[in-house]
Amino acid sequence: MDLHQLRCFIAVAEELHFGKAAQRLAMLPSALGRHIRMLEEDLGTRLLTRTTRNVALTDDGAVLLDDARALLAQAEAIAKRFRGRGRDRATTLKIGAIDSASAGLIPLLLHDFRQKRPDVVIQLVEDKSIRLLPRLLSGRIDLALVRPPEHPDKSIELLFLFHETAVVAVPEHHSLAEYDKVTVQDLADQPLIVPERRSRPHSHDLTMKLFAEAGLQARVAQLAEEKQTIVNLVAANIGVAIVPRWTSRMAVTGVRYIPLEVTAGGGMNKLPLAAAWVRGTRDPIRDEMLETLRERLGIYAELA
Template sequence: MDLHQLRCFITAADELHFGRAAQRLEMMPSALGRNIRLLEDDLGTRLLTRTTRSVALTEDGGAFLKEARDLLARADHLATGFRERVRARAATIRVGAIDSAAAGLLPALLHDLRTHHPEVTVKLVEDKTIRLLPRLLSGRLDLAVVRPPVSADKRIDFMPLFHETAVVALSERHPLASRKRLTIADIAEEPLIVPERRSRPHSHDLTMKLFAEAGLDANVVQIADEKQTIVNLVAAEIGVAIVPRWTQRMAARGVCYVPLKVSGMNRLPLAAAWIRGTRDPMRDQVLAMLQGNLERYRKEA
């Protein structure tokens, strides 16, 4: 017994005419009759009697009809509810982003997404790469914009986006604050505030690498975890910091940002990440939007 057989029987019982019932179900009368016979064989009893002139319910058919209606109604209700649930989920995309992407890239991307897909709700989670990738793997995120790790989980696909420019954050009262551009040699003697490596390996390693390549030792005086904390420490004249350009958008009185001259390789990478081998139409549209507008997003970030 299956739901299609039940639907055939209920429609035939409603119409008491195989031709009309078959028309309602958009099938041939012979196919309708075959499905009802299969149902009767499965139940071991006749449900309908049929002559050349009439169709009638048997006693067993009448008893079975109410139960069949209830069962089919419950099945239809279940299917409708689940389809609505899937549609609601499809209209929501869960995006994770590191602070750099949330401040620089995401505003432009979400503006375009709202313009072209106003029906889509974006649930945004801002965190560090080391916390976003496990959420992606567990299914709690559909997409993440992160710093790609050196040793990435093979279950994750990455799409490189762009490299962010580094700048030097200094107190406005600092003697170097008026410069239009700085080199590592210019800040060789300056006390440095650097991110904690465990949570921000790319930013930490970039600072240390730049000094190492210049043949200089980094004078690290303070480790801090959050960008806002680093900027506040700079404002308090604890030291200077090498930060992504987007940090200039953070509200911090008494801080200025000077471009840092570095080679093309010494920049902070940004990439989109998702679970390899999965299909998600909404996520794929967002990825296509990212790819198609990448140059504009890079300039706006």
């Protein structure tokens, strides 16, 4: 039994729905179910009863819920106290970032931050939002640049930064490659490479909703998880892809990036970027980084 398993159990017990609990924890439902099973095996008892429609607490689950809440609150209080003590002496900041932020925002932010604090060592972790947020909660990273979840954990503080600009990645010899800009209508008959929704819901929904708003059906030719893979598939002439503009900094030969034009009021707000940290924690270096981010946010937003 570990604290993360207890956190998973509490979320399911409060939501009584695996999908909603997984969204709240920014996890995949399959991973959440695995942690619940491991907890039940460790304790040697069934904590939840599950049917295709309902989730309910067993008698043992109801008993554990109060104890788990108390234990987790105590553990978080201890962690906050010692993180604050350690931060007074620490000169290392661990930052997690999604791939487009790693390619675009992170270099700008670190350049500006080092003007103030050249003594601080920055450790970077690049991953998906769905994996970075659990790392944040467990203390393995201090700050995360992520797509904000629809139902964030109450322990997480979020600062909305801006919406990233979308562009279209096309093979360099494609018929659209010489366009100065394209519309969704220009892509109506094009095979599309789209991120998988379970791991990249914002990026997936960007493509699907832009087509829906234009009254078109997206012609999905290939699903992929990683932005680098998506761009490589574009280079291999598998299809075209709608991606964040900062993705163009991932050097791949044979790909052109073209501005995407949408009608006024169109759905270009599908790629939000936010800074996330654990609520109530004391961390002077992290807060200095956030101060730099706020000071320079207007410049960063223009480049996104």
